[in-house]
Amino acid sequence: MSRIIDRSKRRNISQVFTFRELAVATKKFNPHCLVGEGGFGRVYKGYIESIDQIIAVKQLDRNGLQGNREFFSEVLTLSLVQHSNLVKLIGYCADGDQRLLVYEFMASGSLENHLLDLRPGKEPLDWTTRMKIASGAAKGLEYLHDVADPQIIYRDFKASNILLDEDFNPKLSDFGLAKLGPTGGKEHVSTRVMGTYGYCAPEYQMTGQLTKMSDVYSFGVVFLEIISGRRVIDMSRPTEEQNLIHWAAPLFKDRSQFTAIADPLLGGKYPKKSLYQALAIAAMCIQEEADRRPLIADVVMALEYLAMPIDEKKATMTSTESIHHVDSVKGGNAREELGV
Known part of the structure; x- marks a missing residue:
């Protein structure tokens, strides 16, 4: 996103998670929790006890196609919007070189x-x-x-x-x-x-x-x-x-x-x-x-x-x-x- 957006216009406040929290939620990114994979990285099903919610965690490939720019573009876009036909971003993690996005879990996949x-x-x-x-x-x-x-x-x-x-x-x-x-x-x-x-x-x-x-x-x-x-x-x-x-x-x-x-x-x-x-x-x-x-x-x-x-x-x-x-x-x- 190329333009700065007034924070007062934000509709959603995304939660910031630590890498450790998301590792616990996905059982250390257990292959049994893997629900999707693509050019961007992998998606895991998880559960965060503190918010009592089943989640999907998208772990972006650090060497992949979706770099920092796309990561923050997604966080910014989804913080601006709220609609029943747009996936809800619950939060994200930007610990060191780790880039993860946390969404509501969609049970039937794509x-x-x-x-x-x-x-x-x-x-x-x-x-x-x-x-x-x-x-x-x-x-x-x-x-x-x-x-x-x-x-x-x-x-x-x-x-x-x-x-x-x-x-x-x-x-x-x-x-x-x-x-x-x-x-x-x-x-x-x-x-x-x-x-x-x-x-x-x-x-x-x-x-x-x-x-x-x-x-x-x-x-x-x-x-x-x-x-x-x-x-x-x-x-x-x-x-x-x-x-x-x-x-x-x-x-x-x-x-x-x-x-x-x-x-x-x-x-x-x-x-x-x-x-x-x-x-x-x-x-x-x-x-x-x-x-x-x-x-x-x-x-x-x-x-x-x-x-x-x-x-x-x-x-x-x-x-x-x-x-x-x-x-x-x-x-x-x-x-x-x-x-x-």
């Missing part, structure tokens, strides 16, 4: 675990749960873009950064790459290109100019992963299917192919209209031109309907009305672009 790294025999997510996760994650982005003061651009929206509680409510995590939004009448923040390949908006990748619409593009990519069950980049697939966006593009143009985009693990158990509407939202979010993408607030509005249990939908809206609702996201062009 969306990636349930969607893209599904173990054999594990039940796939059903359609309603997928829409509920997408809706909640969009609400987290909406808070960062439209409520947080100063505005925050997330910059690293992907399935592995969406954590799930025991009821599969989603929370955005990992704010090491987050940036404060533009000020002084500017429309973008200029920064070096960072994030995960495949999720970055094309204009950000080419120019380094970051806007809220960069996050909307990344959301669209993840939403397409949620619908299809495919990774955005998957080198294990045939050449023409390795890039999800390129593979889906011609299918978007042919209504008879829409069901081919849906995850086969769903077994066809989804309302066809909901699939068409979800694809319309995804297609609008991943448009090449940033100014043609919808605002995240409009996406949230459309997804709230899709996330409703089927019996509730019947009680609140006819299918024709629901299509009009999705159309309103971006000037009525959803049906025109996807033929729904």
Whole structure:
């Protein structure tokens, strides 16, 4: 984070832990407590008796990709925000060269675990749960873009950064790459290109100019992963299917192919209209031109309907009305672009 923030605006006061406290909490970082691992380091489940809370401890690799700057960026960002769809930072440790972050524990792990790294025999997510996760994650982005003061651009929206509680409510995590939004009448923040390949908006990748619409593009990519069950980049697939966006593009143009985009693990158990509407939202979010993408607030509005249990939908809206609702996201062009 490049700008100093008035401490009076802080919403959360993060607790400072000693390395010893966190070693005790995780049984000396016992491998049996290990719940996740990545380029940043390792995540352990633990329990802190003094606050009577189960926690997740992210121990950053001292030689890893996430250095001091990202560590303090995450602490600062999460001290500024508070929302039910953002993971809560309980505290941190900066003892010597040790860098650890302490979060609320998310019992169901990441969306990636349930969607893209599904173990054999594990039940796939059903359609309603997928829409509920997408809706909640969009609400987290909406808070960062439209409520947080100063505005925050997330910059690293992907399935592995969406954590799930025991009821599969989603929370955005990992704010090491987050940036404060533009000020002084500017429309973008200029920064070096960072994030995960495949999720970055094309204009950000080419120019380094970051806007809220960069996050909307990344959301669209993840939403397409949620619908299809495919990774955005998957080198294990045939050449023409390795890039999800390129593979889906011609299918978007042919209504008879829409069901081919849906995850086969769903077994066809989804309302066809909901699939068409979800694809319309995804297609609008991943448009090449940033100014043609919808605002995240409009996406949230459309997804709230899709996330409703089927019996509730019947009680609140006819299918024709629901299509009009999705159309309103971006000037009525959803049906025109996807033929729904």
